[in-house]
Amino acid sequence: xxxxxxxxxxxxxxxxxxxxxxxxxxxxxxxxxxxxxxxxxxxxxxxxxxxxxxxxxxxxxxxxxxxxxxxxxxxxxxxxxxxxxxxxxxxxxxxxxxxxxxxxxxxxxxxxxxxxxxxxxxxxxxxxxxxxxxxxxxxxxxxxxxxxxxxxxxxxxxxxxxxxxxxxxxxxxxxxxxxxxxxxxxxxxxxxxxxxxxxxxxxxxxxxxxxxxxxxxxxxxxxxxxxxxxxxxxxxxxxxxxxxxxxxxxxxxxxxxxxxxxxxxxxxxxxxxxxxxxxxxxxxxxxxxxxxxxxxxxxxxxxxxxxxxxxxxxxxxxxxxxxxxxxxxxxxxxxxxxxxxxxxxxxxxxxxxxxxxxx
Amino acid sequence: xxxxxxxxxxxxxxxxxxxxxxxxxxxxxxxxxxxxxxxxxxxxxxxxxxxxxxxxxxxxxxxxxxxxxxxxxxxxxxxxxxxxxxxxxxxxxxxxxxxxxxxxxxxxxxxxxxxxxxxxxxxxxxxxxxxxxxxxxxxxxxxxxxxxxxxxxxxxxxxxxxxxxxxxxxxxxxxxxxxxxxxxxxxxxxxxxxxxxxxxxxxxxxxxxxxxxxxxxxxxxxxxxxxxxxxxxxxxxxxxxxxxxxxxxxxxxxxxxxxxxxxxxxxxxxxxxxxxxxxxxxxxxxxxxxxxxxxxxxxxxxxxxxxxxxxxxxxxxxxxxxxxxxxxxxxxxxxxxxxxxxxxxxxxxxxxxxxxxxx
DNA sequence: CTGTTAGCGCTTTCAA
DNA sequence: TTGAAAGCGCTAACAG
Numbered sequence: 082x083x084x085x086x087x088x089x090x091x092x093x094x095x096x097x098x099x100x101x102x103x104x105x106x107x108x109x110x111x112x113x114x115x116x117x118x119x120x121x122x123x124x125x126x127x128x129x130x131x132x133x134x135x136x137x138x139x140x141x142x143x144x145x146x147x148x149x150x151x152x153x154x155x156x157x158x159x160x161x162x163x164x165x166x167x168x169x170x171x172x173x174x175x176x177x178x179x180x181x182x183x184x185x186x187x188x189x190x191x192x193x194x195x196x197x198x199x200x201x202x203x204x205x206x207x208x209x210x211x212x213x214x215x216x217x218x219x220x221x222x223x224x225x226x227x228x229x230x231x232x233x234x235x236x237x238x239x240x241x242x243x244x245x246x247x248x249x250x251x252x253x254x255x256x257x258x259x260x261x262x263x264x265x266x267x268x269x270x271x272x273x274x275x276x277x278x279x280x281x282x283x284x285x286x287x288x289x290x291x292x293x294x295x296x297x298x299x300x301x302x303x304x305x306x307x308x309x310x311x312x313x314x315x316x317x318x319x320x321x322x323x324x325x326x327x328x329x330x331x332x333x334x335x336x337x338x339x340x341x342x343x344x345x346x347x348x349x350x351x352x353x354x355x356x357x358x359x360x361x362x363x364x365x366x367x368x369x370x371x372x373x374x375x376x377x378x379x380x381x382x383x384x385x386x387x388x389x390x391x392x393x394x395x396x397x398x399x400x401x402x403x404x405x406x407x408x409x410x411x412x413x414x415x416x417x418x419x420x421x422x423x424x425x426x427x428x429x430x431x432x433x434x435x436x437x438x439x440x
Numbered sequence: 441x442x443x444x445x446x447x448x449x450x451x452x453x454x455x456x457x458x459x460x461x462x463x464x465x466x467x468x469x470x471x472x473x474x475x476x477x478x479x480x481x482x483x484x485x486x487x488x489x490x491x492x493x494x495x496x497x498x499x500x501x502x503x504x505x506x507x508x509x510x511x512x513x514x515x516x517x518x519x520x521x522x523x524x525x526x527x528x529x530x531x532x533x534x535x536x537x538x539x540x541x542x543x544x545x546x547x548x549x550x551x552x553x554x555x556x557x558x559x560x561x562x563x564x565x566x567x568x569x570x571x572x573x574x575x576x577x578x579x580x581x582x583x584x585x586x587x588x589x590x591x592x593x594x595x596x597x598x599x600x601x602x603x604x605x606x607x608x609x610x611x612x613x614x615x616x617x618x619x620x621x622x623x624x625x626x627x628x629x630x631x632x633x634x635x636x637x638x639x640x641x642x643x644x645x646x647x648x649x650x651x652x653x654x655x656x657x658x659x660x661x662x663x664x665x666x667x668x669x670x671x672x673x674x675x676x677x678x679x680x681x682x683x684x685x686x687x688x689x690x691x692x693x694x695x696x697x698x699x700x701x702x703x704x705x706x707x708x709x710x711x712x713x714x715x716x717x718x719x720x721x722x723x724x725x726x727x728x729x730x731x732x733x734x735x736x737x738x739x740x741x742x743x744x745x746x747x748x749x750x751x752x753x754x755x756x757x758x759x760x761x762x763x764x765x766x767x768x769x770x771x772x773x774x775x776x777x778x779x780x781x782x783x784x785x786x787x788x789x790x791x792x793x794x795x796x797x798x799x
Numbered sequence: 800c801t802g803t804t805a806g807c808g809c810t811t812t813c814a815a
Numbered sequence: 816t817t818g819a820a821a822g823c824g825c826t827a828a829c830a831g
């Protein structure tokens with residue numbers, strides 16, 4: 082679409098109140114065929130300058146805007162991406178911003194779909210409704226659902242008639258997955274705690290049904306085992322990513338191991354709960370117990386004490402997800418031009434703050 | 441749409457990989473006209489039972505799903521609602537969930553649009569793109585932008601060809617606004633602090649360009665003045681809703697008024713920063729300084745100490761917003777049936793925790 | 800370079 | 816109760 086962004090267009094929008102300005106109307110007023118108008122709008126080179134000018138002028142004057150709907154119907158693609166999530170627990174502000182910006186810059190609109198309370202039937206419905214809406218591709222932003230439960234078997238996958246990109250799912254050859262290396266996340270956090278000289282390092286994990294949660298557990302375990310430090314299941318408690326659940330998990334963990342001197346918590350919000358539990362017991366952070374989280378939420382710098390955490394660039398995560406999906410969409414439609422692949426992989430870094438300061 | 445939710449449908453989806461099943465195909469196979477199929481799909485009563493059964497059977501067998509696109513093109517409505525926000529700062533998880541659930545139950549899909557960095561031109565573009573997409577209505581979820589700056593003048597408003605519902609905007613007769621009474625929020629918080637016997641009550645506000653922020657300031661001021669307590673501008677510092685900005689604002693406030701014994705902070709995240717500032721100065725909460733926030737974020741129960749806060753039911757906020765919009769859409773299209781209005785107004789309540797416990 | 804002819808998949812007339 | 820015809824607004828495939 083090459084219509085000038087002149088704000089005058091907007092002033093003509095009033096016409097819509099009467100009757101939508103269509104391509105035919107423009108054609109008539111400009112004294113050309115609909116096809117020519119279409120060519121002008123779509124930047125086809127095969128239009129004479131004189132005609133182009135005249136048409137463009139008419140378009141401006143009438144405030145014509147091509148109907149995305151009609152366009153989609155004929156072209157077969159909607160330039161719309163469906164985003165599926167159970168709630169916005171995985172898709173937070175930053176991830177959304179990253180996706181929205183990138184999608185917009187590539188000319189795609191975003192359609193959000195909530196999964197109804199995690200039932201498999203609901204999932205089918207959501208998928209179908211997305212098909213009905215002719216979305217060009219899907220971002221699967223519900224890492225908790227149906228990944229490892231082999232829900233997404235090859236058969237089912239083959240049935241979805243458009244590309245899907247999975248956020249942080251277990252990697253499988255037939256799935257396009259975009260996500261961080263969460264084993265490494267666990268390693269980074271745990272290594273830091275080891276480097277501080279801690280020996281009794283517990284872990285508060287996310288729901289083990291989530292792949293990311295399991296990965297972080299693995300990173301923690303591997304690191305400890307490599308260092309010859311205890312890493313049994315008794316040192317793990319599971320939360321549900323919320324602060325309160327983190328507090329409860331910490332209580333259980335500290336009840337069982339009062340001598341614990343460090344905890345790697347699988348996300349910042351649970352780390353907040355963990356700190357509260359520690360405060361309640363009169364444990365000093367980090368002297369008595371060091372804590373490391375994951376996410377680097379903007380708030381975590383204001384926790385008491387400020388939290389050491391493994392930072393994930395969610396915005397870039399969103400960027401990469403959309404870019405990857407659009408590339409798949411393009412090849413799906415056999416586009417001539419190809420969006421370039423993302424330059425960097427998804428990386429994370431340790432942000433050291435008072436809850437576990439450098440040695 | 442009344443197509444049985446039989447999961448078998450899904451298994452037929454594979455057909456899509458070859459060629460989309462259209463109404464004509466169904467008509468042909470069922471030996472009826474397209475019209476009849478259309479009638480069956482749209483639950484028209486004027487179809488004989490025999491025919492209906494046969495058509496439904498064919499629909500199931502072929503896995504036919506009506507194309508929302510084609511349908512929209514003819515019917516003129518898309519059953520899609522556009523949600524405009526600058527980022528997801530105002531639209532948080534709960535608000536989104538409330539909207540998504542309600543929209544889904546009323547048969548609407550949600551299209552999310554991000555405002556490009558708050559420029560007026562960008563706003564025009566977003567609005568236009570929503571018009572292009574034929575959304576049936578718009579939720580304006582960017583309370584910071586263009587409310588009081590008279591951006592939304594009557595003229596401009598008249599130009600948007602579909603209903604708009606504004607989230608938490610300044611009330612004006614020509615605008616449909618859904619939001620909490622934020623003056624009352626300020627009053628509730630401040631009254632609580634007064635009831636604790638506090639006399640030097642400061643306020644950390646959100647950006648004064650936001651209407652909600654100004655409302656909360658008003659509530660704070662009115663309450664203090666009514667009680668004959670100082671409420672000057674020197675007792676206010678402005679943040680940008682983030683925790684860090686709250687910390688900075690608190691620093692400034694406490695520098696200027698070291699004798700302050702309470703602070704009403706306009707949201708929980710800034711309250712977190714405020715608490716950190718207090719801790720840093722060795723002030724005990726609540727003994728030396730009591731703090732009240734707004735929102736009741738799930739995390740706030742795990743702040744140290746747990747935060748007293750004014751709870752807003754964001755989920756219901758979302759429910760009401762969508763319900764209101766859909767009602768307007770229905771009358772816009774002159775629908776026969778009318779969605780019932782929300783039962784309750786938006787209310788808030790004080791959640792008392794340790795940062796400002798009951799007297 | 801430009802126009803004509805067909806649709807895209809569905810709904811809305813209007814007849815039968 | 817059913818069907819035929821005529822679009823919705825646009826693009827694709829051919830002509831010229």
